[in-house]
Amino acid sequence: MKESLAQRYRKTVEFMFGRLPMYHRIGVKAYKKDMQNIRSLLEFLGNPHERCTCIHVGGTNGKGSTSHMISAVLQAHGIRTGLFISPHYRDYRERVKVNGMLVDKAFVVDFIARIQPLIEEIQPSFFEMTAAMAFEYFTRQQVQAAVVEVGLGGRLDSTNVISPVLSVITNISYDHMHLLGNTLPEIAFEKAGIIKTGVPVVIGESHPESAPVFKAKAASVGAPVYFADEHFQAVIRTENFHTTVFDIYKDGQLFLPNLELNLSGGYQRLNLQTVLQATELLKPVFHLEEDGIRAGLAQVKKLTNMTGRWELIGENPPVLADSAHNESGIAAIMDHLGKMSFQHLHIVIGMVSDKDLSGVLHILPRTATYYFAKADVPRAMDAEKLRDAAVTAGFKGRAYRSVRQALQAAKRRAGPGDLVLVCGSVFVVAEVV
Numbered sequence: 001m002k003e004s005l006a007q008r009y010r011k012t013v014e015f016m017f018g019r020l021p022m023y024h025r026i027g028v029k030a031y032k033k034d035m036q037n038i039r040s041l042l043e044f045l046g047n048p049h050e051r052c053t054c055i056h057v058g059g060t061n062g063k064g065s066t067s068h069m070i071s072a073v074l075q076a077h078g079i080r081t082g083l084f085i086s087p088h089y090r091d092y093r094e095r096v097k098v099n100g101m102l103v104d105k106a107f108v109v110d111f112i113a114r115i116q117p118l119i120e121e122i123q124p125s126f127f128e129m130t131a132a133m134a135f136e137y138f139t140r141q142q143v144q145a146a147v148v149e150v151g152l153g154g155r156l157d158s159t160n161v162i163s164p165v166l167s168v169i170t171n172i173s174y175d176h177m178h179l180l181g182n183t184l185p186e187i188a189f190e191k192a193g194i195i196k197t198g199v200p201v202v203i204g205e206s207h208p209e210s211a212p213v214f215k216a217k218a219a220s221v222g223a224p225v226y227f228a229d230e231h232f233q234a235v236i237r238t239e240n241f242h243t244t245v246f247d248i249y250k251d252g253q254l255f256l257p258n259l260e261l262n263l264s265g266g267y268q269r270l271n272l273q274t275v276l277q278a279t280e281l282l283k284p285v286f287h288l289e290e291d292g293i294r295a296g297l298a299q300v301k302k303l304t305n306m307t308g309r310w311e312l313i314g315e316n317p318p319v320l321a322d323s324a325h326n327e328s329g330i331a332a333i334m335d336h337l338g339k340m341s342f343q344h345l346h347i348v349i350g351m352v353s354d355k356d357l358s359g360v361l362h363i364l365p366r367t368a369t370y371y372f373a374k375a376d377v378p379r380a381m382d383a384e385k386l387r388d389a390a391v392t393a394g395f396k397g398r399a400y401r402s403v404r405q406a407l408q409a410a411k412r413r414a415g416p417g418d419l420v421l422v423c424g425s426v427f428v429v430a431e432v433v
Contacts, residue, residue: 009105012112013092016126037124038158041132044118048139052082054162055282058150058194059170059204060187061329062271065263065309066170066204067149069275069296070282072303074145075099076296079286082138082146084159086127089308089323089430096134098141100305107137127151131158145286155193165285167194167223168278169214170204170271173328188213197221200281204228204274228277234259234269241312241320244268248276256290260298265310265322266339267332272297308429310336313422317346317414319407321422323429325352327359333423334363343417346410348432349424350374350403351381360424361393369413370397371406375427403431 003011042049057067064085074081081099088094093102111133112119119129131151138146148164150157172188188210195201195217203214206227218225233249241264248256261272275297279288300306308323310333324330337345345368351357352375372387374380383399390397400406403422410420422432 005105005109008109012109016092016112016129035156035158035161037122038128038131038161040122041115041118041124041128042135042161044115045132045136049135049162051139052135052146052162053144053285054146054148054164055166055168055278056148056150056159056162056164056194057168057170058154058157058191059168060173060191061324061326061332062170062204062267062274063149063168065268065271065306066168066274066278067147068300068304068306069261069263069271070168070278071147072300073275073279073288073293073296074147074282074286075303076299077286077288077292080142080144082134082141082143083149083304084131084134084138084146085149086130086151087426087430089426089433094305094307095130096137097305098138098143100303102305103133103137107140108133111136125158128158150191150194153190153193155190157194160194163196164194164199166278166281167196167199167201168204168274169194169201170274171328172205172207172210173326184209185213189217192217195221195223195225198223200224200226202226202228202274202277202281204277205270206230226277226281228274229270232273232276234272234276236266236269239264239266241318246272248272250276256294259294262298262300262302263306263309264312265333266336267329268310307433308426311429311433313433314411314420317411317416317418317420318342319411319420319422321429321433323426324423325425326355327363330360330423331363333421334365337419337421340419342419343415344369344419346371346414346418346420347397348373348403348406348410348420348422348428349386350383350406350428351386351424352377352379352427353381354379355381357381357386357389358393361390361395364395366394366396368395369410370395371410372397372399373401373403373406373428375403375425375431377427380425380427403428407432 071083083097096103234246348371350373374383387399
């Protein structure tokens with residue numbers, strides 16, 4: 001009996017997940033500090049990345065939101081736009097989109113079958129195969145622009161084969177230190193690897209430890225460098241769970257009053273500043289105009305099919321989910337929660353085993369009630385281990401067998417006026433959004 005496309009797609013994705021290492025599932029063992037495989041795959045495909053007009057987006061936090069915003073702005077101008085991101089939440093195909101539409105299942109199946117001989121020969125990683133697939137799909141779909149998010153680091157990332165028209169580095173903070181370095185300058189060096197000869201680069205946040213690294217790299221290759229927070233200031237006027245309205249100042253002068261962004265979370269302010277600096281540099285390339293910029297930012301989620309970032313997934317009580325998973329990301333969430341009005345906070349949390357647990361616990365509020373859970377991936381930290389460490393540090397809460405059970409318990413216990421937050425890991429959020 002002939003297999004259906006759905007069956008073949010499922011088997012293809014299972015093959016990719018099961019046979020080959022995937023960093024977000026197993027961690028450091030899947031990370032390859034070598035770009036030979038991706039180059040071999042792309043050469044086999046006829047180097048499709050060389051036929052894409054790309055914007056390259058890296059950084060520690062915010063690169064996903066920034067990539068979606070840039071894509072939305074381009075789409076609002078009628079530009080056929082590819083978007084390559086990671087990780088995914090519900091469906092593997094979320095990683096590769098064109099105008100917000102997920103890559104076709106048939107293309108995924110056929111692509112893996114096509115490169116099967118090379119898979120057997122060079123044993124590429126999960127991410128290497130997916131990056132090659134994205135470039136091939138974008139070429140086949142005749143995209144006019146491709147927003148490409150760095151997977152990990154920058155210098156040796158599989159996406160760093162492209163020659164973009166613009167490079168963007170959102171910020172630098174401590175994450176993946178076992179791979180990228182133990183100091184901010186060391187991490188910045190790896191992120192700065194996406195800066196290309198003569199290609200403008202936007203740095204989202206200036207920091208005294210990382211800025212000299214970026215300036216030195218840019219100078220060495222003749223790349224104009226722009227620090228977004230030195231030129232743009234986004235001031236929040238109003239916000240709710242769905243939308244934030246900003247006044248935008250450029251070099252101290254009111255530039256875009258009442259700019260609507262249909263993303264919530266105060267930390268998006270910095271990402272928005274980065275995007276606006278990027279759009280200034282992309283204006284002559286894609287003929288961007290204010291109306292299109294406003295239209296794109298007002299419809300980011302709809303245009304790009306974005307999920308998992310400060311997302312309201314339930315009401316009565318309100319349940320927010322955010323995939324922040326390191327110290328700076330969770331600190332940004334806590335800062336925003338401090339400006340919100342609610343009676344008691346319930347936090348459903350799970351972590352991965354290679355994160356700095358002590359650093360995260362130092363940021364989380366001890367007054368909240370906690371529901372500790374283990375996401376269904378090998379890399380996830382055991383819920384009891386997480387609970388024990390948290391209780392020792394002065395937190396109150398219980399461990400649960402699954403993320404869904406933890407969320408159900410939180411919703412049962414939450415009273416009128418309370419707020420439930422789901423956070424700590426992309427995989428925790430993926431099980432509930």
